Amino acid sequence: MKEYHSVLERCPLFDGIRLEDLGAMLGCIGGRTISVSKGQAVFREGDAATHVGMVLKGAVQMVREDFYGNRSIVAHIGQAELFGESYACAGLAALPISIVAVEDSKVLLMDCRRITVSCSNACAFHSRIIYNMLRLVANKNLVFDQKIQVTSKRSTREKLMTYLLNQAKLRNSDDFTIPYDRQELADYLEVERSGLSAEISKLRREGILESEKNRFRLLQKYS
């Protein structure tokens, strides 16, 4: 666990908690660490929404799959980021999405009630943690809003550009890598992979962007 202290420190859930208090804090919350290998699910759609996860190592995705196996990717969750918190905090009975590891990962699982309900010994950190959780859940709304912004667009081209422009803004650079391969990007944008590839080629030919694998570079502002 100690090896991941730097990750814990970076997670906004523990903002304002002093390093030396982190141990007690974790004891109070009662977390446990698990390992998941690439492709394995941490939570499955329909599972009880009681726990919050934090990515200590690796990365996971929020995904939804329908009858026919069509995969939809809702969000990418990287190191020091949380997942499941919104559903647990909302008191939802069953998870509407699955969480799947995209690489071999380590995850810290915490019972959400022990975070959001003040503990019996009313530890001093607790109100701070609740406040931090509020910010994090609110931030997850922004992540969802991003996805809505993208999928609200009608064409593959607009979806892609909306996503790329957002990424550029987030990274504060016109040159960046994305956490998705082509199929995953298609599953995030909700379009066909083949059509997406074709559109990327077209944008390249038109001199609007350069790309190589999952690295993109936007050459002009807008459109």
Added chain:
Amino acid sequence: MKEYHSVLERCPLFDGIRLEDLGAMLGCIGGRTISVSKGQAVFREGDAATHVGMVLKGAVQMVREDFYGNRSIVAHIGQAELFGESYACAGLAALPISIVAVEDSKVLLMDCRRITVSCSNACAFHSRIIYNMLRLVANKNLVFDQKIQVTSKRSTREKLMTYLLNQAKLRNSDDFTIPYDRQELADYLEVERSGLSAEISKLRREGILESEKNRFRLLQKYS
């Protein structure tokens, strides 16, 4: 204001606050009531995201509009529901959406910081309010997730059915009215109005649903 006390009581933001304390509470939070007429914006995309609104009377929509005037409806906010809370709690500088009244409405505006940051006189209600806010923001995530579920579908038919089945589940009935007319429903589903009308007719002919204006009745489970 007194006339809206019953609305305030119904809003989960004030869960656990006794009726007789509501007045003090509101003073502490410092809310003010405004009237907005149909079609008018309460907040505009780009506005500072500092305030939370509650619908006392009427209804509003979260909308986003692009250069070309294509309207996208993100959510319908009815009586006793909040808006803007996620963006304010996330500490976002500018709102990424607009809030527009869909009928003549009355709205209670509150400064979000005065809700989420404990006040100097540390009023007893405050920690409860923060906890309530956490639940509400988490719940807004579910509203967003609904929208994502709908717009993740590829065809007009699937989008419509996903929306209608969700509504039926929420209302706990196969017979329900929706808060949208055809154009608004199209703007929520992110499809063409004409194509949506055609699809509804088709579903009617196939005996899958009945509809009359904004009232729908699902005749079979699934598909």
Added chain:
DNA sequence: GAATGTATGTTGAAATTTCAACAGAAGGTG
């Protein structure tokens, strides 16, 4: 009650996406 405006349904053509299939590139393995 005539005129006007709004909402909804219908339709055919144009544009776009999806689907299926294949080819080349890159990486790992025996």
Added chain:
DNA sequence: CACCTTCTGTTGAAATTTCAACATACATTC
């Protein structure tokens, strides 16, 4: 190095959506 697998790009046909235009129903206003 041959073999296998995975990823990406390409392409043409089929399916679907968008677009534009119009018809109808209904409510409102003068």
